[in-house]
Amino acid sequence: MSEEFKIEIVNPEKSFLVKEDVSEVVVPAYEGEMGILKDHISIISFLKPGIIKITSKSGNENYYVEDGIVEFKNNNLSILTSSILNIADIDKSKQQNLLKRAEEESVKGEISDQSKYLIDQKIEVLKTLN
Amino acid sequence: MASLDDLKKRIASVKSTQKITKAMKMVAAAKLRRAQESAEKGRPYSEKMNNVILNLSSGISDKENAPKLLSGTGNDKIHLCVVMTSDRGLCGGFNSNIIKKAKSFFSKILSDGKELKIITVGSKGNDQLKRMYGDKIIENISFKESKNANYFDADMVGKIVIDKFESSEFDICTIFYNQFKNVITQIPQAQQIIPLKSEDSEENTLEESYEFEPDEDEILSNLLPKNISTQIFKAMLENSASEQGSRMSAMDNATRNAGEMVDKLTIEYNRSRQAAITKELIEIISGAESL
Numbered sequence: 222m223s224e225e226f227k228i229e230i231v232n233p234e235k236s237f238l239v240k241e242d243v244s245e246v247v248v249p250a251y252e253g254e255m256g257i258l259k260d261h262i263s264i265i266s267f268l269k270p271g272i273i274k275i276t277s278k279s280g281n282e283n284y285y286v287e288d289g290i291v292e293f294k295n296n297n298l299s300i301l302t303s304s305i306l307n308i309a310d311i312d313k314s315k316q317q318n319l320l321k322r323a324e325e326e327s328v329k330g331e332i333s334d335q336s337k338y339l340i341d342q343k344i345e346v347l348k349t350l351n
Numbered sequence: 352m353a354s355l356d357d358l359k360k361r362i363a364s365v366k367s368t369q370k371i372t373k374a375m376k377m378v379a380a381a382k383l384r385r386a387q388e389s390a391e392k393g394r395p396y397s398e399k400m401n402n403v404i405l406n407l408s409s410g411i412s413d414k415e416n417a418p419k420l421l422s423g424t425g426n427d428k429i430h431l432c433v434v435m436t437s438d439r440g441l442c443g444g445f446n447s448n449i450i451k452k453a454k455s456f457f458s459k460i461l462s463d464g465k466e467l468k469i470i471t472v473g474s475k476g477n478d479q480l481k482r483m484y485g486d487k488i489i490e491n492i493s494f495k496e497s498k499n500a501n502y503f504d505a506d507m508v509g510k511i512v513i514d515k516f517e518s519s520e521f522d523i524c525t526i527f528y529n530q531f532k533n534v535i536t537q538i539p540q541a542q543q544i545i546p547l548k549s550e551d552s553e554e555n556t557l558e559e560s561y562e563f564e565p566d567e568d569e570i571l572s573n574l575l576p577k578n579i580s581t582q583i584f585k586a587m588l589e590n591s592a593s594e595q596g597s598r599m600s601a602m603d604n605a606t607r608n609a610g611e612m613v614d615k616l617t618i619e620y621n622r623s624r625q626a627a628i629t630k631e632l633i634e635i636i637s638g639a640e641s642l
Contacts, residue, residue, distance in 0.1 A: 231399055233502040233584050235392035252564055265403060266564040267573050290574060292403050294561075299399050303502060303577075 226259045226296040228275065230284070232305055238284075245276040246298060248291050249346075255291075263294045268302065270343035283308040285350070287343060311350060320347040355627065358620040362613060369609035375441065376602035383534070383595035389499065390531060390588040397585040400578055404547065406561065407571055418568065420513075420575040423546030424522045429466040431521035431545075432456065433512065435528040435586055436476030437594045438495050443601030445529060445537065445594050446475045452539040453527045457484065468521055472508060472587075500587040502580070509580030516545055528586035529593035535600055537593040544582050547575070 228246060230238040246257045249271025268289040275282045289302030311319075327340045408421055434453045436446045453476075460467050470490045471477040477491045490511065494504050512524060524545035529537040563570055 229395075231396045233393060233396050233505075233581065234389060236395050250564060255564075262562050264562040264564065265407065265570060267570060290400075290403060290570075290577075292399070292406075299403075301396060301399055301403070303506075 224259050225278070226298065228298045228300070230273075230300045230302065230305065232302055237302075237305055240275070240277055240279075242278040243275055243298070244278070245274075247272075247274040248300070249273070249286070250291065257293055257298060259296060261293050265290070265292050267291070268300075269339055270346050272308065272346065273300070273305075285311060285346070288339075308350065316347060316350050320344065323347060355620065355623060358616060358623065362616045362620065365609050365612050365616065369606055369613065372602045372605040372609060376599055376606060379442075379595045379599040379602060383592065383599055385499070386588070386592040386595050387531070390592040393585060393588045397581050400574075400581050404571075404574060404578055407567060407574070408547070418572045418575055420516070420545055420579070421547050421571065424519065426522045427465065429468065429521040429523070430460050431468045431470065431512070431515065431524045433470045433472060433508070433524065433526040433583070434476045434480065435526060435583075435590050436471070436473035436479075437590070438474050438493055439594075440475060441601065442594050442598035443604075445597035446479065448537070448539045449527050449529055450476060450479045452541060453480070454483070456525070456527075456541055457487075470508075470511070500584070500591045502584050505584030505587050506580045508583050509576065512545070512579055512583075513576050521545075526583065526586050528590045529597075531589050531592040531596060534596040537597055540586075540589075542582070542586070544579055547578070 224244050225242045226244075228238070228240050228243045229236065244258070248255050248257065248266075249269055250266045251269050252266075254271070255266065268286055268291060270287045271285075273284040273286055275284070285306045285308055286300075286302045287304040289300055289305075292299045292301075306315075323340055323343045327337065327344065432453060434449060436449055440446070457467055457469075467484070467487050469480065469484055469488045470492065471480060471488060472492045472494075474491075474493045474495070477488065477493075480488060492508060492511070494500075497504055515521060516524065523543065525541050525543045527539065527541055530540045531537055
């Protein structure tokens with residue numbers, strides 16, 4: 222028995238990534254990091270800012286996401302997200318840019334506690350990137 | 352009959368118009384390919400989103416406390432219509448088809464004694480609706496600066512709609528756009544997005560037990576606003592593909608018509624030229640005879 226399942230990441234513009242030979246995925250779910258292996262129970266959750274770690278036969282990949290929804294069903298993992306970046310593509314200046322924007326957002330006065338929490342989370346993740 | 356000079360000028364002007372329409376057709380064709388591609392690429396996202404929501408809403412236990420975006424406010428007094436059109440003209444019946452569809456919907460709402468509010472996206476729709484429904488238009492959004500439909504713009508429209516919903520400015524929201532079928536056919540659509548109408552819920556009733564983290568309500572209330580933006584984005588993509596398709600076929604027709612006109616005018620030109628020559632010949636011959 223193979224221990225592999227299928228992952229599909231879609232963003233509004235296109236189907237971002239499709240892989241058939243994934244053995245493990247760690248997603249930053251809303252209530253903490255969640256590892257998904259084959260034959261996981263069907264689950265729906267949403268993401269907070271963080272890093273998706275994909276382990277597959279063809280190598281490991283890391284992606285930075287800001288939000289999204291995960292659905293796992295019949296060994297199909299779908300991740301819907303509006304903002305996703307391959308960590309390999311994020312260089313120093315890009316990371317600083319994102320960080321700056323997030324920090325600007327966090328000092329803005331009129332945000333709810335929930336979005337404040339998400340932004341803090343985002344800043345923390347961005348700081349660990351380099 | 353028009354003089355030879357006039358005819359010549361007219362032929363030249365029709366020819367230059369033909370050149371313009373031909374160029375526009377080429378541009379539209381190139382843009383259409385891109386727009387169609389992005390419309391197709393965008394489909395998985397909205398489909399997946401719809402699926403997840405269907406699964407969620409069929410699994411929701413407490414229908415009464417379901418989020419208002421899903422179940423509605425319980426009223427249907429105030430209708431908000433988001434009419435999505437293009438910013439540019441010269442695209443055949445593209446804009447007027449949407450407007451026609453929207454207008455018939457409006458008059459139905461108004462004759463039912465309900466209140467109507469309109470948001471127009473794209474300046475052409477605003478121009479056409481201003482005359483009849485000017486007092487009903489509460490907002491006009493235009494994306495003249497951005498070249499292609501992007502999610503950021505759609506999200507902005509979505510946020511406006513949700514803000515208005517949360518301050519209970521309307522009960523039911525419908526969006527109007529053209530669905531792209533092929534280059535010749537675009538179907539004007541009216542899609543209700545608030546409250547969410549599940550189109551084929553019967554097929555999707557397979558009882559899959561999902562685990563939710565956190566609970567259903569929280570996921571739904573997080574998901575539904577996103578879905579609004581997604582639906583609007585989908586409409587924008589379909590619209591931009593339709594616009595280019597419609598422009599392409601309109602310009603194709605115009606080019607062909609111009610060609611026909613040039614042919615007709617050329618025949619007329621040749622005929623009158625021949626007539627002038629014959630007339631001159633007769634004059635010369637009869638002049639020579641009288642000597």
